Amino acid sequence: MPRISSIDSRRSIVNQKIPILKIKDYLIVPIQVDMDDRLALQLQMDILKQIEKCNSRGVIIDISVIDMVDSYLGRILGDTARMAGLMDARVVIAGMQPAVAITLVELGLGLEGVYTALNLEAAISLLEELLDKDAA
Amino acid sequence: MNHSIIDYKELRALISVGTSIIQETNLETICQRVAEAVVKYSKFQRSVVSILEPDGTLRRVGFGGLTDEQITKLKQMKRSTMEEKKNIFSDKFRVGQSYYIPHDQVSLEGLKSEKEYSPNHEWHPDDFLFIPLYSIGGEIVGMVSIDDPVDGRRPTEEGLLPLEMLANQTAASIENSRNTKKLQEMLVKLREQQKVVMELSTPVIRIWERILVLPLIGTVDSSRAMQIMENILIRISETESAVVIIDITGVPIIDTLVASHLIKTVAAVKLLGADTIITGINPEVAQTLVHLGVDLKEITTKANLSKGIEAALDITGLTVTSKDS
Amino acid sequence: MNSDYRIEEQDKIEILEEKDVVVCRQACRNWAKRMNFNLIDQTRITTAVSELARNIQEYAGQGEVQIQIVEKDMRRGLRIIFIDHGPGIKNIKLAMSEGWTSHRGMGMGLPGAKRLMDEFALESEAGKGTTVTTCKWLPL
Incomplete structure (x- = not known):
């Protein structure tokens, strides 16, 4: 039976923290690595803590370089948005790739109640709009 | 001494090779395996399997019992055409389904045998033996050329039977492989057309x-x-x-x-x-x-x-x- | 049934810890990419692998994932088999139903992965382990 040598897939998985940037009243979270479950859960905690510390009203999670969202990461993203909501902060998921969106829907996850935006710029406009509405 | 009796061990081995190549879709692999099987299981020590190309030439594809230099030399040699083979595939040379051409009848281009033959050998180094590969429809799709019988004897109808059975299976495999390729190409084309229609719609x-x-x-x-x-x-x-x-x-x-x-x-x-x-x-x-x-x-x-x-x-x-x- | 598949190439990846789930899904994406699956199918495959490899890690602790390029009826496909010797699934029907989950995930794991792949077969015996065989075919 043919057999090829194992692809060098054990490229190191960065075990670093995902950076959370503070810009004005917002937090921006650019996810740039393929996260394992532990790292995703850690990120959820970090975002919530940062919201508390900075009194943030809005969070943008940029997933434009993420090439896969499975049910676990989907749940983490959805939960984070709802938890942030309880702390009076809005979460917008920005830049989801078309292939990821199709797969998520087929998987049965619609991320109900989560705000989405095409890109970072649209996410900021959306947050401003949402917060204006809250203020009114 | 009767050397024309069928060797059942040879027959069984060759049929099993024939059965195993029928699933193979790669033409090169089919020809190479047949050429090697001829040398391994029959009394002939050299073989070349050629395929008839659409342009009428015979492309040498599988080689058995030959050195790398000999193979290179054969590949560089001008391809013969079916037209040229016409006077060879004539009834006067026919043995069973094959054609045996003694060296003094027709002069053909080929590799010279490097072996010394004892005078009492019937087979001459410049003799040729061809087994045409016939498709199910009776068309020639290629040819097996075999040489250097280990016993030095001229071929007989019965003695060639196992090789001819393998030749028939080889022809069927070649045809099968070509049909598969054609079908695949048609499918790809169809798929492309479907895609265009879909995009337009x-x-x-x-x-x-x-x-x-x-x-x-x-x-x-x-x-x-x-x-x-x-x-x-x-x-x-x-x-x-x-x-x-x-x-x-x-x-x-x-x-x-x-x-x-x-x-x-x-x-x-x-x-x-x-x-x-x-x-x-x-x-x-x-x-x-x-x-x-x-x-x-x-x-x-x-x-x-x-x-x-x-x-x-x-x-x-x-x-x-x-x-x- | 397995005899219909001709295996062109194969490899396997062991699932020993959480990180291996990521290693495994990245490897499967590379295979899918190399086979020229389109981007959407690559993502479907990667996501299904992530779900099923996680199941191994979560329920059995460890196991292995076999990756094969197969051919059947003139079609090429990527077949991925998930094997563990964990506790097995007592109620397969329940496990395959929407929304069922033990803890992690959203209960979309098994039925979701099934929807993302073209073929999906689950065999499990309580106390012996679980094997999930999946396949995605390249378009003709």
Whole structure:
């Protein structure tokens, strides 16, 4: 039976923290690595803590370089948005790739109640709009 | 001494090779395995398997019992044509299904045997022996050339039988492989044509900055619905559009599967951060959607395309006003 | 049934810890990419692998994932088999139903992965382990 040598897939998985940037009243979270479950859960905690510390009203999670969202990461993203909501902060998921969106829907996850935006710029406009509405 | 009796061990080994190559789709592999099997299991110590190409030449493909230099030399040699082989494949040389050409009858180009033969050998180093490969339809598709019998004797009808059986299986394998390749090429072509038709039938048009329109016309089946979903999402992402209007005025009926694709499309568009507006739902489609229990709360619908465009402009922060006002 | 598949190439990846789920899904994406699956199918495959490899890690602790390029009826496909010797699934029907979950995930794992792949077969015996065989075919 043919057999090829194992692809060098054990490229190191960065075990670093995902950076959370503070810009004005917002937090921006650019996810740039393929996260394992532990790292995703850690990120959820970090975002919530940062919201508390900075009194943030809005969070943008940029997933434009993420090439896969499975049910676990989907749940983490959805939960984070709802938890942030309880702390009076809005979460917008920005830049989801078309292939990821199709797969998520087929998987049965619609991320109900989560705000989405095409890109970072649209996410900021959306947050401003949402917060204006809250203020009114 | 009777050397013309069939060697059953040889027969069994060659038939088993023949059976194993019938599944093989690579022509080169088929010919190489046959050439090697001839040398390994029959009394002939050298063999070349050639394939008849569409241009009428015989391409030497499989080699058995030859050195690398000899193979290179053979490959460089001018290819013979079936036309040239005509005077060889004549009844006077026929032995069974094969043709045996003693060296003094016709002069042919080929590799010289490097072996010394004792004078009492019947087989001369410059003798030739060809087994034509006949397709099921009786056409010649190639040829096996064999040489250097280990016993130095001339071939007999019975003695060649096992090799001829292998030759028939080889011909069938070659034909099979060629048909498979043809079929695959046809499938690829068909698939490409289908793709073109699909793309033509699902045009996503950018009508204004950040507004896309997809006018759906005709029957939508599941695979087209899937294609539509993929097209819409990719176009939204490329153009960074905020709204896509799907106009289904031209769609007579919608079934459960298509309805569920439509719902999925709306959900996926939402995930990208854009909105969907569906326009032109006719009475039949409205009935179907409600009977199917489709939840339309999530979907924005408008009566017709122009109302849809108004709503889309509104979403993107634009309004249409008359010049007079 | 397995005899219909001709295996062109194969490899396997062991699932020993949480990180291996990521290693495994990245490897499967590379295979899918190399086979020229389109971007959407690559993502479907990667996501299904992530769900099923996680199941191994979560329920059995460890196991292995076999990746094969197969051919059947003139079609090429990527077949991925998930094997563990964990506790097994007592109620397969329940496990395959929407929304069922033990803890992690959203209960979309098994039925979701099934929807993303073209072929999906689950065999499990309580106390012996679980094998999930999946396949995605290249378009003709």
